[in-house]
Amino acid sequence: MTAPAPDTVGRSVGRLDGGAKVTGRYEYGVDASRPGMLWARLARSPHAHARILSVDTTAALAVPGVRVVLTGADTLGYLASRYVRDEPLLALDRVRYPGEPVAAVAADTQEAAEAACRLVRVEYEPLPVISSVEEALADDATVIHPDWASYWVSPIIRRPGGNVVSHASLRRGDTAALFESADHVFEDTFEVPMVHQASLEGRVAIAEVDDAGVVHVWSSHQYPFGLRQDISDILHIPLGKIRVTVTGVGGGFGGKLYAGAEPYCIILAQRTGRPVKLRYTREEEMIATSPRMGATVRLRTAVAADGTLLAREGWIDYDSGAYSESSPGVVSVGLLTLAGPYRWQALSIDTRAIYTNKAGCGSYRAPGAPQAVFAGESQLDRIARELGIDPLRLRLHNAVRDGDLGPTGQVLNNVSLVETLQAAADRIDWDSAGAGHLRGKGLSCTWWTTTGMPSSAYVRMDEDGTFVLITGATEIGTGAVTAGVAQICAGELGIDPADLKIVSADTGTTPYDFGAQGSRTLVQAGNAAIAAAEDLKSQMFDIAAAKLGCQAEELEMSDGEIRHTNDPELSLSVSDVARLGGTRGGLLGRGSYEQPPTPYDADSVQGAMIGAFNIPSFATHACEVSVDGATGEVTLDRYVVAQDVGRVVNPRYCEGQVTGGAVQGIGQAMFEEIIHRGGHVMNPNFTDYKLPTLSDVPHIETILVEVPSDSGPYGAKGVGEQAIIGPPAAIANAVRDATGHPIQRLPITAERVWQSLRGPGTAS
Amino acid sequence: MVSAQAATSVRSFVAPDTVVGAIEQRHRLGDTAIYLSGGTDLGVVMRRHLVTPEHLIDLSRIDELRTLERVDGTIVIGSAVTHRTIELSGLFVGHAEALREACATVGSVQTRNVGTLGGNLCNASPAADTAPVLLALGAVVEIAGPDGRRLLPIDDFFVGYRRTALAPGEILTSIRIPVPDAPRGSAFLKLGRRKAMEISIASVTVRLDLASDGTIAAAGVGLGSVAATPVRSASAERVLTGSPPGPATWDAAAHAAVGDCSPIDDVRATQEYRAAMVPVLVARAAGIAFGRARSNA
Known part of the structure; x- marks a missing residue:
């Protein structure tokens, strides 16, 4: 569809919903209501892992204004998670993370619903808590889903059993021979914590059932047709008896792609005959909704003396939490992003999602990618440093170009990596003399799909x-x-x-x-x-x-x-x-x-729900930092993103997406982490879950590169997710350039940098 | 069976316009009543059901508590004066820059427009930004209660983790900062994970008064987030007092300050990092305070 573009394209036209948003008239999900509406609330488990011995709702039902209290016994067979139906709507015999819903209340007021939730009496028998991937994979580990074999599972999923949710693998070329003959082999391990979408508006929905039994749901959601299918699958309601209307959405970032609050509203509405609204609090969002998976990434890379990348072996263990949600899809993205946008002679990558006793993880803007790219791009800088090759030149030397094959054998067209590398390097003045003591520059390259x-x-x-x-x-x-x-x-x-x-x-x-x-x-x-x-x-x-x-x-x-x-x-x-x-x-x-699927070498992958990137696009991030040598504080002095968007349809909003993605990525690089102890979230609020403020982030210098695609409108490619991927590696590389010490764990806090300054390393 | 309103324990809200009136209300309503001065901390703990008062006595309408003035050699700050008012006031230039700096880093502008100095102190968080400043500045607090008023050095105000010397029913009415004739400079430094809207990992205030011979006549050093209460470092003050200003003195004071803190691990930082940052911040704050004292001479 590369017909000539009409004159509306390429202009910063104002968005049609802008006026209502800036004047406060826009109606978000939290604003919506229905006549006669009840309020729902969920009673949640205080335990990370426990058997439920009994549930007593007598006291909760006695609270004035309470209409109904449902428990696991009322929701038998209602199982969520789109690819492995492993998540009961309300826990029946066991809870698997702190915050798991055990009862759902509908009441006349929010206060009555909350009071009732605190009066639901549950007798628990604690089970051993799996608080990390390492514990989950131990030979004698408690199995979090002993009944896994009874679940419905998407046919593509492969797993060996135990606490593994799914396992995807990529094999191309003869990695063993290349590692055998390579001049250099580099091996590193990286750790990335869970991070949260932190949408300003959390999950919120209303459900109403009409006289014909048709369920109408209003939800702050990203994917109404997917939600309708989820509701049908979870609650066994025919698709034709469900209508989903999306309200204004106060932030999604991937966190509102699956059923969340809606099924609870529906079962409570069915029981009471009244519309029911459920709105998660910030704490509920932080402890019990689907964040980005944490990950441990190990990779070995074989390199020739001239810096040519030969082969890579990689292993990513993603922490899926207690439920699968979107992790089976995300692990396959790990295959593509750990390879990165480089030419390889051979690849051998295994990515797994692992059950632990934390909230089930889901999708977050470029799911699976920042973890892998932090590792891959950080290691590239180590390779460059140790081989005495400039990191920019190393990347240019190995960058994919038109006609090259991607990691799974897809033919790459309209490739723009070199253009973005050069644009970003020029803007940050890459070749200028060293920035000075405790100042440094860093680069990272990314590629991403247009689904x-x-x-x-x-x-x-x-x-x-x-x-x-x-x-x-x-x-x-x-x-x-x-x-x-x-x-x-x-x-x-x-x-x-x-x-x-x-x-x-x-x-x-x-x-x-x-x-x-x-x-x-x-x-x-x-x-x-x-x-x-x-x-x-x-x-x-x-x-x-x-x-x-x-x-x-x-x-x-x-x-x-x-x-x-x-x-x-x-x-x-x-x-x-x-x-x-x-x-x-x-x-x-x-x-x-509907675009035909992008062809790739299907024999090269196993267990991968996504085997290729559709209309791939490329980006380079470049930044400059200064480090306080006494405190470890890192100041981002400059941040540049050069991203290929194929064709700019609206410059202002393209830049807005790139800027917003980069700022979220900077948050994940330097500030954000969900801190767990024994599965419990220790920072379930915006006081201690640190989102960057305007004072922490420099002006994001965006360069929109236009290498048109064959099939997007007038050549456009996807824009929204890619910019979140690059910051952790770009910043880690700049800090390493400044201090001589590698950073292999996120976020890059002052304390971690301070620790690194005291550890082994080489001064730059 | 519980009330449907159990989620919000509050049954009444009163806003008296005099200190005496507030104390009378507190006496009448009893121990389930709590004073409210801003509410930026109280609101959070009430939402989490950590504090469940039945009656709120709002102090924001009491004119006396909202005055900010210099009376002879003392700056008197009513306890209900907001952080924002202090941040924007010219009264502290040359006398107590550190307090203005600390107030300017509390939360966001919205928080500072509502939160009060007295509220920050009575909440008695070890991370309260203003507390170590007032320790370093040698402030005195005035307290009103059923039996009249009393003055208390702020050193005696923080008696334990989140506990103050206030007896039941007492109100912190004002904070008094003595202003010496000698040149004075003070500086507040705060280390956090981010540069705004932050609860400190560690904070340090150094106050230096210069003698006519150029030596340090008197010093105050306050530390935040490194012990169960905001603390004053007597060891660092001893090192500074009578010493010639300069990096060697700052380093010696910084080293001495470490012994006066007893930090813990929490989600914000480790004990080890906090302990290591105290001397860094003390030395830096001393250097800045000295520069200010000299220019205030």
Whole structure:
């Protein structure tokens, strides 16, 4: 779809929801309510791992205003998690992490629901707690899911048993021979903690059941069609009896892709006959919703004396927590990102997700990637340092280029890694003389996917000529729908984007879309919108051609007019066409887009739900730091991101996505970690879970590189996730450049840097 | 059976306009009543059900507690004066820069607009930003109770982890900072994981008063987040007092200060790191305080 772009593309058009957001009128999930609504709350386990001996709800039910209290016995067979159905809605016989729901209450007020939750009496018998991946893998480890064999499991998943959720592997080429003959072999281990999406708006939903038994859910969610399927799978309700309407979304970042609060609202609504709302507190978000998996990454790399990368062996053990959620998909991303965007002769990578007694982990912006890339890109700097090769030159020497094969054998096209490397290095003045004592620079390179899967759209022309885009895509704050897709659609219709109306993200009224995930919305929903606009235009041209006495192919549309290509006098206004077509009540264009899967060497991988990156894009991060030698404090002096977006549809929001991703990545690099003791989260609040403030982050210097894709709208590639991946390695490399000491564990706190300064290392 | 309102224990809220009126309300309502001065800490612990008062006595309408003035040789700060007011006041220049600095690092602007100096002290967190400053500045607090008013050196105010010398029903009414004739400089340094909205890993205040011969006539050193209470380092003060200013003195004082702290491990930092940072911060704060004292001469 690399047709000429309409003039709406490439401009910083304001988003259609911007006014309501800045004036406070925008309705988020937390704002929504229904007449007669009850409030839900979940009673949660205080234990990391325990057998449930008994549950007594008598006292909870006696609280005035309490309508119903449900327990595991009321929800038998309701199992969540999309790829391994291992997560009971309410714990029945055992709890597997602190914060696991054991009862659900609906009451007239939030206070009554909370009081009732504190009065649910559960008798527990503690079980041994698996608090780390290492403990989980011990030979005599307690098995967290003894009944695993009875679960429904997605057929692609492989695992040896025990506490392993899933195991993906990649084998290409003869790694053993290359390691045998290589001039150098480097081996390192890296540790990355769990981090949280920390959306300002947590999980929140309302459910209502009508007289026909149709369940209507309003939710702050990223993927309404996926949620509808989840609800159907978990609660055994036919898809056709579920409607999901997405409210305003106050942040998602991957944390709102799966069923969360919704099934509880539904079962409580079914029992009470009233609408039920459930809103998680910040503490609930931090202890019991799906963060990014922590990981231990070990990698060995064989390198020739001239710096040519030959082969890599890698092992990533991701900490999945007590439930699988999205970890089976994420482990396969680890295969692709641990290889990185480099030429290899052989690869042997194994990635696993492991059960522990912590909250089950899920998806977070570029799931699986920051952990792997922190390791791979940090080790590249060690290789460069020890071989006496400049880190920039080492990367340029090994960077993938057009026609190269990716790690699983996909053919890479429109590759832009070298362009981003050079742009970022130029901007940070890479070759300038050493920045000085305790100052340093660092680089990291990333590649990422533009997820495919179906998107559909309608474009409707109403009786007065107003255009309405009806899309299943979800606006989660990026501007991908309310700016990007709207700009594309308006451009195709020849109108000002501000004049386009949008209906989106409602399974009851909009056609299917695979959701706001995988950096896909602008590309896939954009292509669907183009197809729908073309379908509508062809219907309009047929009507106009009949009226004007010409061929439909001879017509074009812009500025509200349909004109003959060669004779502009021969024209009709859109509103005239609307009236002509008005006997049929307006017109409806339909469009769908589903990119064919990207081919790869399927024999090279096992257990991988994702085997290739679709429309891959590339980026380079470069930064400059200064280190306080006495305290270990790191100050980010400059931060540059050069990212290939294929084609810039909206410069302001592209830069916003890159900036936002980089800032979140900086948070993971320097500040954020969920601290566990015995499975318990020790910092379940924004006092001690440290998100960066504006004072901690420099201006992010963004460079938008445009190497067009073959199939995105006008060449666009995915934008949203990639920028979060690069910061940990770029900053670790800069700190190492400043101090001479490697950092192999995140976050890079002052204390860790101070520790490293006292340990072995080489002064720079 | 419990009340449906159990999630919020509070049954009444009163806002008297005099100190005497507040004390009377407290007497009338009994031990389930609690004074509220800002609420930026109290609100958090009430939400977590760690404190469950039935009655809140708000002190924010008492004019006396909101005054900020210099009376002869003393700066008098009403206990309900907000951090933001102190941060923006010119009253501390040349006398107590460290207090202005500490108040400017408390939470966010929103927190500082609501949180009060008295509230920060009565919450008695070992990490309270303002507490070590007032220790270093030799402040005196005024306390009002059913039996009248009393003055107490702030050294005697923090009696244990999150415990103060306030008797039941007493109100901290003002904080008094003596202003000497001699040139004085003070500095507050705070180490945290991030540069704003932060609870300190360690904080240090050094106050230096210069003698006419250029030596240090008197010194105060306060330490935060390195013991169960905010602490004063008498050892470092002894090293500084009477010594010639300069890096050797700062280092000696820094070394001495370590012995006066007893840090712990927590989610913010290890004991080892805290202990190592105290001398770094003491030496740096002393250097800054000295520079200020000289320019205040």
